[in-house]
Amino acid sequence: MQNKLxxxxxxxxxxxxxxxxxxxxxxxxxxxxxxRDAMLGKDVNDVDIATSAFxxxxxxxxxxxxxxxxxxxxxxVLWEKETYEITTFRTESTYQDFRRPxxxxxxxxxxxxxxxxxxxxxxxxxxxxxxxxxxxxGMDDLNQQVIRAVGIxxxxxxxxxxxxxxxxxFSAQLGFDIEEETVLxxxxxxxxxxxxxxxxxxxxxxxxxxxxxxxxGLAYFIESNLYEFCPGLKKEALRKxxxxxxxxxxxxxxxxSYLLLDEYDTNRLNAFMKSWKLSNKLxxxxxxxxxxxxxxMESSADVLYIYHLGKELALETENxxxxxxxxxxxxxxxxxxxxxxxxxxxxxxxxxxxxxxxTSAKAGKWLGDALNHIEEAVVLGKLNxxxxxxxxxxxxxxxxxxxxxx
Numbered sequence: 163m164q165n166k167l168x169x170x171x172x173x174x175x176x177x178x179x180x181x182x183x184x185x186x187x188x189x190x191x192x193x194x195x196x197x198r199d200a201m202l203g204k205d206v207n208d209v210d211i212a213t214s215a216f217x218x219x220x221x222x223x224x225x226x227x228x229x230x231x232x233x234x235x236x237x238x239v240l241w242e243k244e245t246y247e248i249t250t251f252r253t254e255s256t257y258q259d260f261r262r263p264x265x266x267x268x269x270x271x272x273x274x275x276x277x278x279x280x281x282x283x284x285x286x287x288x289x290x291x292x293x294x295x296x297x298x299x300g301m302d303d304l305n306q307q308v309i310r311a312v313g314i315x316x317x318x319x320x321x322x323x324x325x326x327x328x329x330x331x332f333s334a335q336l337g338f339d340i341e342e343e344t345v346l347x348x349x350x351x352x353x354x355x356x357x358x359x360x361x362x363x364x365x366x367x368x369x370x371x372x373x374x375x376x377x378x379g380l381a382y383f384i385e386s387n388l389y390e391f392c393p394g395l396k397k398e399a400l401r402k403x404x405x406x407x408x409x410x411x412x413x414x415x416x417x418x419s420y421l422l423l424d425e426y427d428t429n430r431l432n433a434f435m436k437s438w439k440l441s442n443k444l445x446x447x448x449x450x451x452x453x454x455x456x457x458x459m460e461s462s463a464d465v466l467y468i469y470h471l472g473k474e475l476a477l478e479t480e481n482x483x484x485x486x487x488x489x490x491x492x493x494x495x496x497x498x499x500x501x502x503x504x505x506x507x508x509x510x511x512x513x514x515x516x517x518x519x520x521t522s523a524k525a526g527k528w529l530g531d532a533l534n535h536i537e538e539a540v541v542l543g544k545l546n547x548x549x550x551x552x553x554x555x556x557x558x559x560x561x562x563x564x565x566x567x568x
Contacts, residue, residue: 165301167292172196172206179211179239179246180290182223188215189272190248191287191295198283201294201304202336211248212287214270220248234266251275273297280318280325281332281344282310307338315347323354326388327366334370334379348386355391361439363392371416376407393437399424406485414444418451419482428453447475454479459488463495465502469541473499503547507537511549517556523563532561 169177173192183190196209213220217232226240235250250268252275269275272287272295279285282300294301303310309332311318311325319326326348329340340348355363370379380400389395402423410416417440421431431452435445454471458479461467468476476495483490504510514529536552539545545555556562 165294165296167200167288167294169292170200170206172209173200173288173292175242175244176209176211176246177290179224179241179248183211183213183215183220183248184290186215186219186223188213188219189251189270190215191272191289193276193287194279194284197286197288197294198300198304200288201286201301209246211246212251212272212275213248214251214272215248216250216268220250235268253278277312278321279312280322280328282312283332283338285312303341307336308341309333309336309338309344310341311344311347315344316351319347319351319354323351324358324362324366326351326355326386327358327363327370330379330383330386330388331366331370331373332379333382334373334376336373337375337378339378340382345382345386348382348388352387352391355388360393360437364438364440367392368413368416371407371410372413377404380404380407394424394434395420396424409481409485414447414451415478415482417444417448418455419485421448421452422455422482422486426452428456451475451478451482455482455486458483458490463491463498465498465541465543466538468495468498469502469505503540503543504537507533509547510537510540510552511547512536512552516549516553517562520553520557521563528561528563532556535559535561 173196176192180190180192190211190213192209193212194210196206199206215223217229217235217237220237220239221227224239224241228238228240228245230236230238230247235252237248239246239248251270251272253267253269276285276287276295276297282298282303284300285296285298286300287295289295298312309329311329329344329348332338333340367383370376370383373379381404383389384397384400384404389397389400399420403420406419406423407416410419417435417438421434426434428449431449432445435448440448450471454467454475457467463476463480471479473496476499477492480490480492480495510533514525514533517529517532518525536545536556539555540547540552545552
């Protein structure tokens, strides 16, 4: 693998930032994932910059800066409508919480900075001319498609236990094997994951499950027993889950499919998802998808079911059914959806105010009930979505309170 790259646009756009630092007498390099991905020929959307300049020196050099993590040496620089995170070379002390260093020491040495990074393929630095600094044979590991901890794996995982999840995630995203000594350290240090916030674990878990080589990453996740320190995950269910994982393409499908395969009942769904600190919006989506798959396992799709679930979740339900080897019919569901007279209550030809104008009664439960009855009748084709027809129908079915208003 060449030790010099032709810089793509995302790097050339950032060159003036490096040049400002270098003209002031400091070293500056592109580092980390952007360099790794560029060497692999992947698209790079943003870059990280490391420098020998200390945070206050960075702030003095640039007019517009934001302190995003200045205690750890990171300053965000605004340049030509772009933002760049610039981090001072640093060494780190002990890690009593297995995630954050007790203290950070800023240094002027690139070599000292690269020594603290997680994996060799991420411990690469590139200068403004595209030349690569590789102190830990990261380029060889890229060429051999290997994920290897920098230095002693036990020490790297002891410093930051989340790196264990990152190892399986990189395997899932890149399709790389995890090197033997690094795998042994994963198995040995699994329990350190207890010290990591579940929100951080969840991010890495989902990235792993949605990677291009997701089955490979999940295999390492299971083999190393990392799942034992993740809420509610079980080995047997994960093995079944692995079989359908390649078909899943978003987060709600991941959670729904796992919960179905682990045979969760609806009463325990919320507790499981809360334990993973999922957002309320995602929890509602997973609950809806889980229940719809359960419903479809025993019943056919009907008009009201598809209307209330919506096109996206209804089609995802059919996909999950097929992955689980249950009868599914996406074409029929799509046909029913596209023939619906309305897609939401907002599409009704009457609003609540229209019904209120027909009576002197005040708004109350009757109004919501009336609109629900009208909505269902329109969806089922029993009533045309016409304002006058709806009003006549509502009166015939005594949905509007009788008053002396004419």
